[in-house]
Amino acid sequence: MAENTVNLTIEGRPVSVPAGTSILEAAKTAGVLIPHYCYHSGLPVAGVCRMCLVEVEKMPKLAPACATTVGEGQVVHVYSEKALEARKGVLEFLLINHPLDCPICDQSGECELQDYTFAEGRADSRYREPKRFDPAEDFGGDVLYVKNRCILCTRCVRFMDDVHETTALAVVERGDRAFIGKAPDADLTQPWAANVVDLCPVGALLSKDFLNKARAWELDRTASVCTGCSQGCNITVEMRDNAVMRFKPRANEHVNKFFMCDAGRFSYRDLNRADRLEHPLVAGMAADWETALAAAAKALQGRKAHVVASPSLSNEALYLLKKLAAKTGATVRYHVAQGPEAPLPGVDDLALRADRAANATACELFGFTRTDDVLAGLNAGDVVIAAGDVLEGLGADALAKVGAVIAIGTLRPTTTVATVALPIATVVEEEGTFTNLRGRVQRFLQAKQAPGLARPSWYVLADLLASLGEKAGFHTASEAFDALAVGEAPFAGLSYGALALSGAVVQGAAAGAK
Amino acid sequence: MGYPHKSHPRETAVLSKYFGDAEARTLDGWKKRGGYRALEQALQMAPADVVNVVKDSGLRGRGGAGFPTGVKWSFMKIGDGKPHYLCCNADESEPGTFKDREIMRWTPHALIEGCAVGAYAIGAETAYIYVRGEFTECIRRLNDALKEAYAANILGANAMGTGKRIDVYVHSGAGAYICGEETALMNSLEGKRGNPRIKPPFPAVAGLFGMPTTINNVETLAAVPHILINGAEWYKAMSLSSPKSTGTKLFSVCGNVARPGNYEIVMGFPFKDFLYDLCGGPLPGRKFKGVIPGGCSVPIQTMEEAEATMMDYEGFVAQGTMLGSGGVIIFDDAQSIPRMTARHARFYAHESCAQCTQCREGTAWTTKILDRIVAGQGTFEDLDTLLEMAENMTGKTICVLSDSCATVVVSALQKYRHEFEALITGKRSSSVAATPGAAA
Numbered sequence: 016m017a018e019n020t021v022n023l024t025i026e027g028r029p030v031s032v033p034a035g036t037s038i039l040e041a042a043k044t045a046g047v048l049i050p051h052y053c054y055h056s057g058l059p060v061a062g063v064c065r066m067c068l069v070e071v072e073k074m075p076k077l078a079p080a081c082a083t084t085v086g087e088g089q090v091v092h093v094y095s096e097k098a099l100e101a102r103k104g105v106l107e108f109l110l111i112n113h114p115l116d117c118p119i120c121d122q123s124g125e126c127e128l129q130d131y132t133f134a135e136g137r138a139d140s141r142y143r144e145p146k147r148f149d150p151a152e153d154f155g156g157d158v159l160y161v162k163n164r165c166i167l168c169t170r171c172v173r174f175m176d177d178v179h180e181t182t183a184l185a186v187v188e189r190g191d192r193a194f195i196g197k198a199p200d201a202d203l204t205q206p207w208a209a210n211v212v213d214l215c216p217v218g219a220l221l222s223k224d225f226l227n228k229a230r231a232w233e234l235d236r237t238a239s240v241c242t243g244c245s246q247g248c249n250i251t252v253e254m255r256d257n258a259v260m261r262f263k264p265r266a267n268e269h270v271n272k273f274f275m276c277d278a279g280r281f282s283y284r285d286l287n288r289a290d291r292l293e294h295p296l297v298a299g300m301a302a303d304w305e306t307a308l309a310a311a312a313k314a315l316q317g318r319k320a321h322v323v324a325s326p327s328l329s330n331e332a333l334y335l336l337k338k339l340a341a342k343t344g345a346t347v348r349y350h351v352a353q354g355p356e357a358p359l360p361g362v363d364d365l366a367l368r369a370d371r372a373a374n375a376t377a378c379e380l381f382g383f384t385r386t387d388d389v390l391a392g393l394n395a396g397d398v399v400i401a402a403g404d405v406l407e408g409l410g411a412d413a414l415a416k417v418g419a420v421i422a423i424g425t426l427r428p429t430t431t432v433a434t435v436a437l438p439i440a441t442v443v444e445e446e447g448t449f450t451n452l453r454g455r456v457q458r459f460l461q462a463k464q465a466p467g468l469a470r471p472s473w474y475v476l477a478d479l480l481a482s483l484g485e486k487a488g489f490h491t492a493s494e495a496f497d498a499l500a501v502g503e504a505p506f507a508g509l510s511y512g513a514l515a516l517s518g519a520v521v522q523g524a525a526a527g528a529k
Numbered sequence: 530m531g532y533p534h535k536s537h538p539r540e541t542a543v544l545s546k547y548f549g550d551a552e553a554r555t556l557d558g559w560k561k562r563g564g565y566r567a568l569e570q571a572l573q574m575a576p577a578d579v580v581n582v583v584k585d586s587g588l589r590g591r592g593g594a595g596f597p598t599g600v601k602w603s604f605m606k607i608g609d610g611k612p613h614y615l616c617c618n619a620d621e622s623e624p625g626t627f628k629d630r631e632i633m634r635w636t637p638h639a640l641i642e643g644c645a646v647g648a649y650a651i652g653a654e655t656a657y658i659y660v661r662g663e664f665t666e667c668i669r670r671l672n673d674a675l676k677e678a679y680a681a682n683i684l685g686a687n688a689m690g691t692g693k694r695i696d697v698y699v700h701s702g703a704g705a706y707i708c709g710e711e712t713a714l715m716n717s718l719e720g721k722r723g724n725p726r727i728k729p730p731f732p733a734v735a736g737l738f739g740m741p742t743t744i745n746n747v748e749t750l751a752a753v754p755h756i757l758i759n760g761a762e763w764y765k766a767m768s769l770s771s772p773k774s775t776g777t778k779l780f781s782v783c784g785n786v787a788r789p790g791n792y793e794i795v796m797g798f799p800f801k802d803f804l805y806d807l808c809g810g811p812l813p814g815r816k817f818k819g820v821i822p823g824g825c826s827v828p829i830q831t832m833e834e835a836e837a838t839m840m841d842y843e844g845f846v847a848q849g850t851m852l853g854s855g856g857v858i859i860f861d862d863a864q865s866i867p868r869m870t871a872r873h874a875r876f877y878a879h880e881s882c883a884q885c886t887q888c889r890e891g892t893a894w895t896t897k898i899l900d901r902i903v904a905g906q907g908t909f910e911d912l913d914t915l916l917e918m919a920e921n922m923t924g925k926t927i928c929v930l931s932d933s934c935a936t937v938v939v940s941a942l943q944k945y946r947h948e949f950e951a952l953i954t955g956k957r958s959s960s961v962a963a964t965p966g967a968a969a
Contacts, residue, residue: 062727063884065925076924082727104921108890141914144897167883186722186883189705191893193883 023089030085038091039067039080049093050102050131052109052216053168054081057273057362059177064168066105066131070095077101099135106136112147112191113217114163122218124231128166147191155202157209157223157277162194165219171195171211178274178361181205195219206357206367209277213263222261224281229253229260237462238265238516240449242327242373242442243279244354246366247451249516250275252283252443252462259283259443259463267517269455274359276367286443292427293467296436304468304478311435312482314419318398320345321417323389325403326372328472329447330456331495333374334503335476335487336402337381342483345400347383348391350408351375368452373442377450380505380521393417403472406433423475437479438469445471446492448514450521456509457518534790537807541767543777544751545793548635554670556677559638565683567754571646572691576607579650583753585761587768587775592618592709592746593824593854595842598753604733605741607652614737615648615656616718616744620702620709622661623824624876625856628779629747631791633660633667636751637674643750645684645695646757651743654694658747659714662702671699706880710928711744712736713882724882725928748779770797774841778852782808784859785815800838804859815861819944823853825873826933828940829866849940866945867952870938871899877934888931891922895938907953916942 019034028045037060042049052064062082069080072090077098080091092098109128117123149162167186172195175183183203187196197203203211212222234253241248241262248271251263262283264275295307302310320343324336340347351370358366379385390409393399396418401409404424414420414432422433425441439445444465450456465471470478473495477487489495493511500506505521513519536542552558559565571579584599605613617640621629633640644656660668675697678684688695700718702708708717712726715737736742756764756776768775774796780803783789787809794803804810804817811817820835821827828850830838838848845852860869878892895918898911919935926932942949 060727061884062927063886065885065887068925079727101921101925104918104925105886108886108894108921111890111894141910142894143911144894144901166886167889189707189883190878190881191883191889193889 021085021087023085023087023091025091026093032085034085036085037081038069038071038078038083038085038089041085042080042091042093047093049080050127050135051081052127052166053170055170055173055214055273057178058170058173058214061169061173064105064109064166066102068098068101068105069093070098102131102135103137106132107140107142109166110136110140111142111144112163113166114146116164120161120164120218121221121226122164122215122231126218127216149194152197153223154197154220156204157281158203158212159221159223159226160195160197161219161221164217165195166217167193167195168216169195170214170216171220174211174214175203175205175208178210178359179205179207180360183208184211206278207274207276207359209280210264210274213273225261229255234260235462237443237460239443239459239462240373240451240457241275241279241282242449243276243282243371244368245370245372245375245452246271246368247373247449247455247457248275248279249457250279254443254462257463259286265516267457269517270451270457271365272362274362274365276357276359278354278357278367286441288426290427291425291466291469292436292438293469294438295468296428296433298434304470307435307437308478308482311421311437311479314421314434315343315398315483318396318418319343319394320400321390321393321397322347322400322402323405323409324349324378324383325405326351326370326375326378327442328374328403329442329445329459329492330374330377330450330499330506331447331473331492332402332476333377333381333383334495334499335473335480336400337383338485339400339476339480339483342480342485343398343400346392347378347381348386348389349375349378349383350387350389350405351385364453370452373449373451376452376454380450381503390414402476403439421479423472423479425469437475438467439472439475440465440469444469445473447471447473448492448496448511451518454505454521454523455518456506456514456521458511458514458516534788537792539798539802539807540793541777541795542793543755543767544632544636544639544748544779545791548631548791550635553636554638554674556638556674556681556683559636563758564638564754565642565689567757568642568645568649568683569689570757571649572689572693576650576652579646579757582761583650583756586756586764587761587773588749588752588756588764589774589842590746591748591752591778591855593623593826593851595852598745598749601733601743601745602647602651604731605651605653605743609741612655612738612740613651613653614740614742615644615651615653616711616714616732616737616742617644617647617656617658617747617750618709618711618714618744619658619660619664619667619747620714621664621747621854622706622709623826623854623856624873625781625783625821625858626824626854627781627783628791628855630664630667631779632747632751633664634670637667637670638678639751639754640671640747641674641678641684641697643753644697645688646753647743647745647750648695648697649693653743654696656695656697657718657737658697658699659708659718660699660701661709662704668699668701675699705882706876707882707928707930710930713928714744715742722882724884727927752776767795768797768841769795770839770841771843773843778840778855780840780855780857782857782859784857785812785817785861785864786810786859787812794840796841797844798840800840800844801836803840804835804857808857808859811859811861815863818860818862818864819866820860821850821856821858821937823851824856825858825876826929826936827851827853828936829944831944865903866941866948867899868903870941871896871903873937874899874934877930877937881930882928885926885931887922888926888934891918891931892934894918895922895934899938902949902952905952905955907949909950909953911953912942912946912949 547553717723
């Protein structure tokens with residue numbers, strides 16, 4: 016490796032990077048963010064915005080940092096007078112036709128044109144001519160194109176062309192008449208198309224779903240994992256007033272690079288549902304936790320249990336469910352909903368997976384039985400423990416003959432068969448881990464408060480186990496995970512803290528793991 | 530020049546010898562005039578020897594940059610296992626330039642022969658001639674000539690009976706100035722939008738279809754057969770000045786001049802004699818005011834500078850401009866420099882490919898300010914803004930379209946500032962004669 020390493024100096028700091036690295040990426044390792052618009056780590060280099068111009072000693076002209084590879088002994092000045100003047104010029108050019116409508120622009124607060132103008136731009140404009148005006152255009156799907164704000168960085172075009180590998184967008188016209196054009200009859204309804212909104216550095220491509228809903232600075236952001244399928248894309252949950260406003264993809268080079276699919280993106284809506292189970296129910300009547308847990312323990316007494324698990328529960332919850340099944344002599348069955356697989360062609364091993372559940376891998380690792388008929392083998396008089404909103408799919412008829420039903424879920428049971436209903440938190444209301452289809456264990460954090468008396472799923476299951484006389488002995492998700500890492504061989508060696516925010520891979524999954 | 534005027538005795542007709550001679554267009558006629566002897570000779574030489582002859586001749590690119598042709602060819606590594614390509618840049622989109630058009634109209638076989646020799650020299654089996662789409666006659670003439678050349682087995686799988694494959698294709702452009710930029714031309718040829726590419730990689734490493742490519746101007750390639758037949762020394766001897774500028778050069782003359790047209794002279798010819806003797810000087814009753822000597826992308830010269838110029842690569846640079854493509858645009862005392870500058874800027878604003886910010890926005894903004902000045906609404910601050918903007922547009926973009934726009938504005942403002950100021954203060958520019966239609 017040594018001969019492939021290039022040593023250079025960026026802003027006076029020594030940097031060693033692999034040969035072939037761009038100056039822009041090398042600068043990041045030195046903690047210097049060179050301003051840029053068209054460059055994006057997940058897209059091919061275009062070198063068109065000319066914002067990342069830096070001064071490199073012994074080069075006759077300023078160099079675009081995104082398109083210039085590092086050279087041995089280079090000395091790079093990001094903030095030299097010449098470089099600053101050039102970038103100030105670019106900012107002035109970008110702003111001459113850009114409307115100063117930040118107060119009504121959704122991008123405001125997370126706009127790179129705002130940020131860099133504030134950092135390096137002119138305080139005034141010398142532009143005295145009329146600005147050009149074009150009406151906004153609906154690009155279909157979730158995407159609105161506000162032509163006036165477009166700086167033609169072409170990130171969206173390159174994403175659709177080179178990553179989505181679909182002919183949908185192109186630069187149309189020339190000179191200052193140029194704009195992003197959509198191919199006729201090609202609405203941006205492709206499964207990953209809404210990523211263009213995230214990629215747009217300004218307010219030119221906006222989410223119709225998020226339009227005028229919240230300002231960027233009002234949002235509280237929490238790292239999480241998408242539960243839409245078994246890919247486990249890393250996301251940021253963005254909240255306002257205890258409601259989820261949107262999901263944004265969070266970069267993880269092992270899982271989703273910089274992207275997430277539209278189906279996952281809009282799955283946030285399920286987390287704002289009003290029909291939540293907010294307190295335990297015993298025979299349809301509200302109860303406190305002690306009463307409900309006692310009722311559940313009583314229902315299990317002397318009966319055979321039959322556990323149906325949701326494959327979207329956390330590793331911790333599934334681990335406790337396994338212990339619960341062992342205690343009551345039950346088998347655990349789970350059903351994984353299916354949907355069409357939709358790969359993102361330009362990224363290796365990234366797709367909206369057919370398995371539309373976050374944690375089917377953990378179910379498999381725990382030895383649960385995957386089946387389409389989760390009630391198979393159910394005998395009259397058995398107790399059904401339905402964990403994770405799986406009751407609705409089972410139907411009242413099938414459950415008519417059972418002795419009791421313990422429903423553990425986030426939603427109010429619509430059927431009245433539940434003997435005991437225990438309210439749990441949703442994925443954004445608790446913390447824990449999921450295992451994705453490549454065996455990567457990833458943490459999600461708590462973004463909002465659970466409603467009413469609802470408690471984290473691992474907490475409820477630990478309590479239920481305790482009411483059967485088996486003390487779990489842990490009080491946080493972290494302790495639950497560490498117990499799981501000790502108790503379950505595939506998870507051996509993992510610790511909650513060391514998972515950090517990019518996760519780690521379970522034993523034996525390393526070969527196929529990403 | 531030979532067409533449409535009679536050739537001037539002080540011209541040296543090499544490339545333009547058969548302009549106006551319809552028989553030279555046909556294969557038989559061309560062969561009678563010595564055609565395809567150079568190709569025959571080249572195919573018997575080693576490619577490296579052909580490159581060396583061209584290198585020795587001192588031939589430099591006639592498209593504008595003046596890069597030594599033989600050196601460019603020597604960048605192509607024969608035997609690297611990749612297909613090589615030769616591109617002939619026949620886009621000739623530089624305003625004021627129309628020399629390649631005449632070569633293609635009258636002597637299409639000269640270009641085809643040049644392409645075939647060039648392709649052989651760089652180890653390519655395929656040459657593409659990218660012709661400006663508006664040049665419909667050129668495209669027709671070239672295709673007719675190609676048909677004849679293939680029928681006579683001059684081109685094809687067994688070129689001249691040597692067993693070597695040389696194919697030449699004519700490709701029509703679609704009407705963009707920027708497609709005369711070499712990498713934009715390659716994108717256009719590949720069927721993509723004609724946007725210039727970031728360099729490096731240079732075409733000799735990754736050009737057309739990502740393969741090693743050499744791109745030469747029409748006039749450059751058309752000169753190669755003459756060099757092979759007559760020798761490098763013969764070509765080198767055709768220079769009145771610097772040994773770095775050799776051979777003959779075609780100049781296209783247009784504007785306010787008595788005899789516009791194409792003129793072929795040896796390098797180092799005095800520009801003063803060229804303007805007043807060959808081109809016949811100004812129109813009756815007029816005086817020359819200035820010249821843009823190398824297509825509209827080079828700085829304007831005052832007459833003082835122009836009259837002191839020796840017409841070669843170094844001579845033009847010594848007098849504050851460049852030889853460029855050899856498109857001489859002359860304007861007399863009836864023309865308004867601000868109005869002409871605004872027209873130039875509008876051209877660049879129209880033709881900017883819209884990739885780089887400085888070019889896309891700068892050319893349009895420059896045009897708007899200049900239009901306002903011409904309309905009598907300008908301010909002195911505008912002149913400062915124009916110059917500072919020009920600084921921001923120079924040396925910061927992928928290609929030089931933005932620099933070209935800035936060049937015109939800066940040279941006009943430096944050399945004819947009083948005309949801009951006269952428009953701003955509302956006083957008629959004293960140097961613009963009263964002519965109906967001339968804005969002042």
